[in-house]
Amino acid sequence: MSEHVIELRSATKAYGKQTVLHGVDLKVRRGEFLTLLGPSGCGKTTILRLLAGFESPTTGTVLLDGQDVTALPPEDRGVNTVFQSYALFPHMTVYDNVAFGPRIKGVGGSELDTRVMEALKTVKLDGFAQRKPAQLSGGQQQRVAIARALVNRPLVLLLDESLSALDYKLRKAMQIELKQLQRQLGITFVFVTHDQEEALSMSDRVVVMNAGNIQQIGTPREVYEQPENLFVAKFVGEINTLTGTVCAVHGDGSYDIDLFGHVIDLRARRSFAVGAEVSVLIRPEDLRIWREGEGTVEDLADLFPGTVEEVIYKGTTVDLIVRLTETRELLSTTQFFNEDDASGSLLDYRIGEPVHVDWVHGWEVILPHE
Amino acid sequence: MSDHALFKRVAIGTIAVWLLLFAFAPNLMVVIASFLTRGESEFLVWTPTTDAYARMLDPLYLHVFWNSFYLSAMTTLLCLVIGYPFAYLIARANPAVRPYLLLLVIIPFWTSSLVRTYAMIVILNTNGLLNTLLQSLGLIDEPLELLYTDGAVIAGLVYTLLPFMVLPLYAAIEKLDWRLVEAARDLGARKVRTFASVIIPLTSPGIVAGCMLVFLPGLGMFYVADFLGGSKTTLIGNLIQRQFLSARDWPFGSAASVTLTIVMGLMIGLYLLAAKRANAKVEV
Numbered sequence: 225m226s227e228h229v230i231e232l233r234s235a236t237k238a239y240g241k242q243t244v245l246h247g248v249d250l251k252v253r254r255g256e257f258l259t260l261l262g263p264s265g266c267g268k269t270t271i272l273r274l275l276a277g278f279e280s281p282t283t284g285t286v287l288l289d290g291q292d293v294t295a296l297p298p299e300d301r302g303v304n305t306v307f308q309s310y311a312l313f314p315h316m317t318v319y320d321n322v323a324f325g326p327r328i329k330g331v332g333g334s335e336l337d338t339r340v341m342e343a344l345k346t347v348k349l350d351g352f353a354q355r356k357p358a359q360l361s362g363g364q365q366q367r368v369a370i371a372r373a374l375v376n377r378p379l380v381l382l383l384d385e386s387l388s389a390l391d392y393k394l395r396k397a398m399q400i401e402l403k404q405l406q407r408q409l410g411i412t413f414v415f416v417t418h419d420q421e422e423a424l425s426m427s428d429r430v431v432v433m434n435a436g437n438i439q440q441i442g443t444p445r446e447v448y449e450q451p452e453n454l455f456v457a458k459f460v461g462e463i464n465t466l467t468g469t470v471c472a473v474h475g476d477g478s479y480d481i482d483l484f485g486h487v488i489d490l491r492a493r494r495s496f497a498v499g500a501e502v503s504v505l506i507r508p509e510d511l512r513i514w515r516e517g518e519g520t521v522e523d524l525a526d527l528f529p530g531t532v533e534e535v536i537y538k539g540t541t542v543d544l545i546v547r548l549t550e551t552r553e554l555l556s557t558t559q560f561f562n563e564d565d566a567s568g569s570l571l572d573y574r575i576g577e578p579v580h581v582d583w584v585h586g587w588e589v590i591l592p593h594e
Numbered sequence: 595m596s597d598h599a600l601f602k603r604v605a606i607g608t609i610a611v612w613l614l615l616f617a618f619a620p621n622l623m624v625v626i627a628s629f630l631t632r633g634e635s636e637f638l639v640w641t642p643t644t645d646a647y648a649r650m651l652d653p654l655y656l657h658v659f660w661n662s663f664y665l666s667a668m669t670t671l672l673c674l675v676i677g678y679p680f681a682y683l684i685a686r687a688n689p690a691v692r693p694y695l696l697l698l699v700i701i702p703f704w705t706s707s708l709v710r711t712y713a714m715i716v717i718l719n720t721n722g723l724l725n726t727l728l729q730s731l732g733l734i735d736e737p738l739e740l741l742y743t744d745g746a747v748i749a750g751l752v753y754t755l756l757p758f759m760v761l762p763l764y765a766a767i768e769k770l771d772w773r774l775v776e777a778a779r780d781l782g783a784r785k786v787r788t789f790a791s792v793i794i795p796l797t798s799p800g801i802v803a804g805c806m807l808v809f810l811p812g813l814g815m816f817y818v819a820d821f822l823g824g825s826k827t828t829l830i831g832n833l834i835q836r837q838f839l840s841a842r843d844w845p846f847g848s849a850a851s852v853t854l855t856i857v858m859g860l861m862i863g864l865y866l867l868a869a870k871r872a873n874a875k876v877e878v
Contacts, residue, residue, distance in 0.1 A: 276780060278776055278779075278780075297779065298776070298779045298780050299779045299780075299781075299782045299783060299784055300782075304780055304781065305776075305777070305780045307773055307776070307777060309771075309773055311771070311773040311774050311776065311777035312777075313774060313777070313778075313792060313796075314774075314796070315795045315796060324778070324781050324783070324791075325781035325782055328781065328782045328783055328787060329782060372781070373780075373781075376781065376782070
């Protein structure tokens with residue numbers, strides 16, 4: 225048994241002159257929930273189709289459980305797909321849909337019945353066996369599609385944007401259910417989505433893709449907190465970018481960075497030379513807002529003056545768009561309500577109100593300017 | 595009354611009057627004629643009787659019915675076997691080529707089917723194109739007896755009716771959700787299995803429509819049987835035609851027409867019933 229249940233080795237895919245996948249290497253670990261995340265057209269669905277066998281790579285290899293399956297058609301691979309459109313057979317009952325795979329493998333009689341009903345029970349649809357797909361809601365159809373795939377006990381379950389057709393609440397509920405299902409069954413899931421929130425909340429590891437290349441592979445936390453490049457930083461969650469120049473290098477990995485006159489001592493994971501242009505990336509929730517006469521000023525160099533441009537009340541948070549006085553750049557910030565704040569008057573920002581912005585140093589990410 | 599409502603009334607009115615005059619009235623006359631008696635000097639005599647229907651039960655005419663159904667069924671089967679792969683190929687062809695392939699199906703309609711049936715004679719004759727070709731290739735020594743056989747009639751019917759099979763099949767196959775085929779393969783189904791349990795059931799409306807469009811006209815295409823089957827092959831269509839034009843037995847011809855119409859109606863009714871059952875299953 226190979227450690228990696230599925231492996232892509234330098235897989236490229238081209239349609240005519242258009243290359244949609246540029247030499248991708250991907251190893252999927254046994255039992256993990258891996259998400260391919262990226263904007264539409266980034267090649268994530270192509271990867272899924274390569275794994276399922278609907279497409280064959282122009283160059284490169286697909287390995288399934290250590291075996292080269294590049295030339296094998298989908299019907300001979302031990303993987304199953306939950307399609308974006310569910311692709312349930314409309315002329316068959318739920319039962320017959322789920323029984324389709326096992327019947328082909330020669331399962332019949334009471335064993336077939338047990339397996340089908342067990343799969344339907346897993347997705348809580350055991351009372352719907354005799355319905356036709358058209359009589360089910362979108363969420364129920366989704367579950368049938370999952371049951372139809374799971375009943376084959378696949379080595380890997382591939383899910384192609386499987387939740388995107390559901391409404392917000394149902395999607396949230398299905399996210400949790402899918403995650404529980406995956407944990408409970410221990411089957412490897414490869415999930416494709418363009419929704420970064422979905423990717424972060426469900427996955428063990430996230431593969432961020434853009435324009436046919438893998439940008440970063442990491443845990444949701446790594447991808448969110450330590451993006452390897454500007455694309456990942458900007459695609460996964462919201463982020464503010466300030467452009468600065470390195471003006472001094474301290475030996476211990478910290479740098480003096482000049483952000484339009486504010487020289488701040490920051491630590492970076494990468495090494496930079498003096499004079500290098502860098503992007504300082506700060507998440508909206510890491511920015512702090514100081515109102516007039518609020519708090520105590522320790523070092524004025526760390527504070528950026530600005531004005532409130534927009535106030536967006538979101539229930540649990542208040543989001544502000546702040547225009548920096550010096551560069552006219554816009555920053556988006558998220559302020560959390562503080563339960564301990566007895567006055568309750570905080571966060572009642574006015575548009576046009578002058579404020580100062582800073583952040584807890586160390587929570588920023590510094591990347592080479594692109 | 596608004597212009598729109600007026601247009602609607604005029605349009606529907608025109609069609610209604612047209613159908614009343616040219617479809618309902620003649621059919622009614624046929625039904626009435628079938629219950630009348632044949633006269634010596636005139637076509638019909640006003641003596642009501644069911645003799646004409648009684649004569650239909652004569653083994654001679656039952657045989658004609660049976661023969662017609664057999665030939666038409668064979669024609670339908672052949673059209674389906676030939677038409678399905680053809681329609682499938684068109685539907686799966688590059689969208690840029692598809693209109694031209696469809697054009698190939700439609701081109702024969704530009705020539706009268708009467709003329710095309712005559713052309714079949716030229717091909718199937720003892721000294722016709724096919725025999726000459728086979729002989730020159732050395733495949734046969736003696737010319738084959740091709741014309742004036744059931745085979746020739748079936749060939750003619752298939753040739754004439756094939757487009758009526760291909761077009762509804764094409765429409766059904768083209769509409770087929772290809773992702774379902776992928777889903778079947780994903781679940782382990784090979785080509786034959788996918789075809790039998792997914793593609794065929796999902797294109798069955800096209801199959802049924804095509805079969806009806808071939809089988810029902812196939813029963814009545816008397817000129818094909820006349821030209822290619824000679825006097826040996828008699829279809830219901832020929833029987834009816836002869837009653838009116840040669841035998842001058844209008845009541846019997848009418849009775850045969852009515853019987854044919856009822857049989858066709860029953861078949862359509864059975865199909866609708868089956869379709870309803872299939873749908874009712876969905877509703878349960």
